[in-house]
Amino acid sequence: TAGLPHVIIRFYTVPKVRDARISVGWALVFIALLYTAAPAVAVFARTNLLNTVTDQPYAEMPEWFTKWETTGLISYEDHNGDGLIQYVGPEAVDAAGAPVQNELTIDRDIMVLANPEIARLPNWVVGLVAAGGLAAALSTAAGLLLVLSAAISHDLLKRNWRPDISERGELLAARLSAGFAVLVAGYLGVNPPGFVAEVVAFAFGLAASSFFPVIILGIFSKRLNREGAIAGMLCGITLTAAYIVYFKFVNPGANVAENWWFGISPEGIGALGMAVNFAVATVVSRFTPAPPPEAQRLVERIRLPRGAGEAHEISG
Known part of the structure; x- marks a missing residue:
């Protein structure tokens, strides 16, 4: 989390180092609560789903089931013709030892939005969850687009490649880079490399293997220089990205523990990077x-937590 660009820019919203540290401290508290509660919520959601649909008549499914079925994210196929939903694992057997075929397919990405409906919570809770997810997506996307456009137009273009570029040209470069990023994100949204949790794990891994070490060393080591930071980021992100691309795109059939x-796994390779x-x-x-x-x-x-003072730009 500390290495994600849209999180890093939040440090600029406070005037003092002490305020930034307090802000980060509270952020870590809430992040810890989120990640600690997420596995429990997942277990409760799965248990609630199993109790709701397993061995229940398809004709008596609640309204939420029918609504999500129309989206194609839930599908039911009655293999044995008994009208009951068999939601089982790949190695399930009945009392006689005969294999039981799964009849229900659920897209994992819908569980967060469908869980309030499955639990029969009020409609305002469902709307609150949807609004929270949309707000989180928009704020994250806005932060990432801001960082990306500024990095390309100012850090790369103006400070390194074209120091004489005008403000109009810099603004145009920022808009073009943001537009290109939106197109790439849109394509990956339509053709995702995995379900939501996988994609989030990839993002965290790439951030951990690129930005996070440089941030830590930049704060606690006065010996870290430009050459070391660039070399470290290139090696870390290259290893992580190559590992993910190979197992997820080049040779997905080899994506097994052996x-x-x-x-x-590719989702955890960021730690090695x-x-x-x-x-x-x-x-x-x-x-x-x-x-x-x-x-x-x-x-x-x-x-020093007493204040940041005036900003200084390091040449070279």
Whole structure:
């Protein structure tokens, strides 16, 4: 979470380092509550679903079942013709030991939205969940688009490739990069590489293997320099992205535990990429020139919670 770009830019919303630390502290509390409660909510939702549909007559399914069935995200096929929904695993057997075929297919992405309806909660709760999901998606997308457009138009284009670019040209580059990102995101939304939890895991892994080590080393190590940061990020994100692309797109048939490195799935490879990033950044920084004195003084000021003072731009 600390390495996600749309989270990092929130530090600019407070005037002092102390305020930023307090804000991050509270954010970590709520994030911890969210991730701690998520597995429990998932178990409750699955249990509620099983109790609602398993061995129940299809003709007596509640209204929420019919509504979601029209979207194609829930499908029922009566294989044995008894009119009852058999929602079982791949190795299920009946009392006589004969295999039982699953008759219900549920898209995992609908569980968050369908769970309030399954639990027969009031309509305003269903609307609140939908509104919360939409607000989270829009705020995240807005933050990511802002970071992406600023990084391309200002950090890459103006500061490195075309220092003489006008403000109009910089704004045009920002809009074009944001538009391209929207198109890519739209395509991946229509053709997702996995269900929501998988995609989130990929995003966290890519952020952990690229930004997070540099952020930590930039705060707690005055020896980290530009060469080390770039080398670490390139190695970490290349390893993570290549691992994900290979198992999810190039050779999905090989995406089994026997073929994973050290038993790490593509969803968790970001941890290994993060370790590689830390190691490469540290080693490269030791064998290349130290950062300029003003950068080291900036690191010292970041550690003090009394205030950030005026902003300073580091040349080079």
